[in-house]
Amino acid sequence: MCSPRPSGLCLLVRWLLPTILGLTWLASSPGSAGTGGSSEPLAHAYQLLRDYRAAEAEPLLQQILVEDPTCLAAHRELGLLYAHWYRYEEAEQHLTAFIEAAPDDPAVHYARGTVRFSLLDWDGALADFEAVAAAPRGEVQDSDLANSQRMIETIHGRSPGEAIEVRAADGRRVGVIRNGCSSRRGEQYAELLARCVEDVERFAGRPLPPVGLVLLSDSHEMDAWNEAYCGQASPGCAFHNYRIIVLNAHAANYDLPTEEASDAAREAILEHELVHHLIDTIAGPHSMPKWFHEGVADYLALPHGLRDPRTIMQSALAHGQTPYELVELFLLSRPEDMDRMFYRECAGLIAFIGTRSPDGDSWILRTLDARRKSDSFDAAFESVCGMSKEAAFQQWEKVVLRPLLAAPHP
Numbered sequence: 532m533c534s535p536r537p538s539g540l541c542l543l544v545r546w547l548l549p550t551i552l553g554l555t556w557l558a559s560s561p562g563s564a565g566t567g568g569s570s571e572p573l574a575h576a577y578q579l580l581r582d583y584r585a586a587e588a589e590p591l592l593q594q595i596l597v598e599d600p601t602c603l604a605a606h607r608e609l610g611l612l613y614a615h616w617y618r619y620e621e622a623e624q625h626l627t628a629f630i631e632a633a634p635d636d637p638a639v640h641y642a643r644g645t646v647r648f649s650l651l652d653w654d655g656a657l658a659d660f661e662a663v664a665a666a667p668r669g670e671v672q673d674s675d676l677a678n679s680q681r682m683i684e685t686i687h688g689r690s691p692g693e694a695i696e697v698r699a700a701d702g703r704r705v706g707v708i709r710n711g712c713s714s715r716r717g718e719q720y721a722e723l724l725a726r727c728v729e730d731v732e733r734f735a736g737r738p739l740p741p742v743g744l745v746l747l748s749d750s751h752e753m754d755a756w757n758e759a760y761c762g763q764a765s766p767g768c769a770f771h772n773y774r775i776i777v778l779n780a781h782a783a784n785y786d787l788p789t790e791e792a793s794d795a796a797r798e799a800i801l802e803h804e805l806v807h808h809l810i811d812t813i814a815g816p817h818s819m820p821k822w823f824h825e826g827v828a829d830y831l832a833l834p835h836g837l838r839d840p841r842t843i844m845q846s847a848l849a850h851g852q853t854p855y856e857l858v859e860l861f862l863l864s865r866p867e868d869m870d871r872m873f874y875r876e877c878a879g880l881i882a883f884i885g886t887r888s889p890d891g892d893s894w895i896l897r898t899l900d901a902r903r904k905s906d907s908f909d910a911a912f913e914s915v916c917g918m919s920k921e922a923a924f925q926q927w928e929k930v931v932l933r934p935l936l937a938a939p940h941p
């Protein structure tokens with residue numbers, strides 16, 4: 532069904548995890564005190580990590596652990612690597628193996644804290660961040676300390692109590708909800724999350740890692756999260772790298788004329804956030820431009836019948852979400868520079884590219900897969916679409932947008 536779409540859907544928060552990665556590899560050396568061993572394979576693994584050849588370092592580190600399960604350096608580096616790849620369950624195991632034998636390394640506590648936060652183990656995360664805050668000042672990086680203090684402030688006393696496990700039809704755990712709302716609202720979101728995950732996985736053709744959904748009961752709570760992480764007001768946000776979605780379950784955006792319309796808006800927003808999760812899962816740690824991230828999220832959250840590029844642009848213009856002068860501005864600026872105002876226009880661009888692709892919307896998945904293996908988004912895009920993103924943008928402008936703008940204003 533068609534419903535008025537809330538504006539300002541979400542903010543993608545890019546924060547924290549990049550700061551635990553790379554830096555540690557560069558700072559580490561095979562003979563680091565207390566990490567166990569300085570074998571030749573370990574030295575080789577470090578060199579691979581320093582050369583950004585992590586995919587080759589991983590089996591080597593695993594082999595080192597087969598031969599010596601107590602090699603702490605291998606546990607630490609694998610833990611950091613899996614965190615980087617969003618494989619948080621494995622990351623947690625290796626970082627815990629390290630901490631059990633060497634509990635005084637604040638950098639590893641910090642890494643495990645972020646991983647546990649991603650897994651919605653907030654009590655565990657809090658303990659790790661507190662260990663960082665309590666470490667002697669000379670032993671902890673300033674950024675780790677500042678971020679840990681911010682996490683303590685956010686988690687402490689603000690953790691919704693009820694945890695709801697969400698499972699797919701086959702029994703697989705697909706998410707956990709930390710419910711700060713009524714039980715009824717929690718149940719509604721559990722059903723919604725299961726359905727949206729199924730939709731997104733169907734499109735992806737593969738399972739997604741479990742996602743965490745933090746459900747807040749009012750805008751005051753959401754403001755606290757926004758203040759800590761986004762810096763601007765928003766009814767929801769998806770933590771890039773974190774597999775965590777934070778939603779204000781009572782945002783004004785859901786206050787629509789009918790209950791059906793409100794439910795549809797909730798579903799669209801949740802699906803939008805899950806698509807961000809999908810993009811991060813497939814592309815891995817490689818950054819994606821905002822126009823692609825938001826455009827794909829907005830596009831795939833639309834009902835199938837509304838996914839035509841012209842329909843999308845017509846609806847954007849008809850709802851007055853984007854004044855004509857802003858569309859003009861969008862044309863003049865590069866899509867990467869867009870503001871949140873332009874989500875729908877980017878969805879129109881994504882839809883248009885699909886109409887030019889021989890296998891329709893599959894170009895989205897192929898671009899994500901290509902990006903995982905490529906140093907550049909532009910190169911990945913061009914290899915899949917057979918044209919530059921600038922050329923795609925110009926075609927979309929000429930074929931879809933200009934004719935619509937030339938038509939009489941509604």
Ligand SMILES: [Zn+2]
Nearest residue numbers: 541542825828
């Ligand atoms: Zn978004």
